[in-house]
Amino acid sequence: MSPAARLSPAGVRVHAERLWDAVTTGNEYTASGIVLTALDEGLPAESVLLDVIGVVQRKIGEEWAANRLSVAQEHVATAINDRAVATLVHTVRPPEPRRGRVTVACVAGEWHALPARLLAEVLRLRGFRVDYLGAQVPSPHLITHLHRTGPDAVALSSSIPTRLPTAHATITACQAAGVPVIAGGAAFGPGGRYAKLLGADAWGPDARAAADRLEDSLPRPQAGHQPIDDLPHLADQEYTMIVRTAPQLVEAVYAGLEERVPAMRDYTEQQRQYTAEDLAHIVEFLATSLYIGDDELFTDFLGWTAQILTARGVPARSLRPALELLGGELRDFPRAARLLELAGDHLGGVLGPVPDTGKTA
Structure with missing residues (x-):
């Protein structure tokens, strides 16, 4: 194979594919070897970092989101990828600093x-x-x-x-x-x-x-x-008040969901913990959206959350009653109430009617 072919986009993809196989099978030594091989074949160190290791890292996140990698697998793959960076750093001597x-x-x-x-x-x-x-x-x-x-x-x-x-x-x-x-x-x-x-x-x-x-x-x-x-809109203090009362908001919404979805009363302790964590994320993203003053930050998060829940076999439609309950708790906060109503309408258009029973977020 000629040097030009080894440096072609197809050749770079081959290295990335091999590294992907190594990190997802937990093979640290193979991963380091792939980095060294890429360097030996003439791939610039910056390209190894960004077009091989960086590309693989993005795929790790995508595969986790699609529920094709567990949290543990994602952590292992990321750790091996980090050690692949270390292999490169210990192999390639950078130039003497000449910039800032x-x-x-x-x-x-x-x-x-x-x-x-x-x-x-x-x-x-x-x-x-x-x-x-x-x-x-x-x-x-x-x-x-x-x-x-x-x-x-x-x-x-x-x-x-x-x-x-x-x-x-x-x-x-x-x-x-x-x-x-x-x-x-x-x-x-x-x-x-x-x-x-x-x-x-x-x-x-x-x-x-x-x-x-x-x-x-x-x-x-x-x-x-x-x-x-x-961010002059922060003068209304909605962000500050929601952050301060976040634990109470999560507790109130959880209690309301148990009334609406009786199946929740039979949840295991782990299911309860996951549900509370998901509700906390919703409150946190709502607060951040209010801080930024951007509705799309919250609605995009809910769309992403719906995809994650669906990939994990949890009905995403149950996000809507959570939003309604949170809206009831925040009815005296005009920006938050408007955003929650907007987000509920958005989810309603995408997901359809709310089921009466089933798992919740």
Whole structure:
């Protein structure tokens, strides 16, 4: 096989397919060998990171969502993929830093660190000096690090939309420390629309694009910016009150569902726990949607949740009575009540009438 053929898109896909087989069968040593083989065959290290390891990681998430990988299988595959990154890092010596210094970190509460690590390694390969802080970085610790090291930019990663309020506070704190922020990850919405809304200085839809953007210096932030200036609707306090009362809301909705769906009374302890967790996610996404002021964040989440429940054999129609009960609890919150009614209508159009009995979300 010629070098040109080995570097073709089809050749890259072969490496990704082999890595997929390795991570899903729990074969760490084979996974590391695939990375080394790809490098030996002339595939650039950045391409191995993004077009092989990164592609496989996205597929891991998709297969979990489709219920074709269990949570345990997803964790094993992700851990092996992370070690595949380590194999590359220990094999390929990056150039001496010739560009600026970048801090790469995940928002507090964000445990999906592999996308941030991929970016950190790409930046090193491109000649940046990188401080990779990993998952779940509390904002005060991040700011202390910025004051100590004085980087040229912060790359802030988040995959989960419910971390957006924390991301907003973190972006503002970094800018107050004089450091611009480039945001990345699925949490920031299609096209990074929430990154712009929350005041980030730049948006990177993927690691390549983020690295390209960081090769051009980000402008230093202006002093005097306040978070409330970004989201004036927060003055109504609905977000704050719902976050404060979230446990009570979940408890009330659960009790109401038991009245509507008598089969719930015979649930096992594990089923009860899962149901309460699902209701907590609904409340959390509702609060985040109110924070952002974007209805689609909540309705898209419910559509995704319906797909997940269906893939796991749980009737998704039972989401509607949960929304109705939550709407009753929040009837004195105009924005929340309107959004819940909108979401219920959306689900009704997609899923049809609510059943009288059966499993719940």
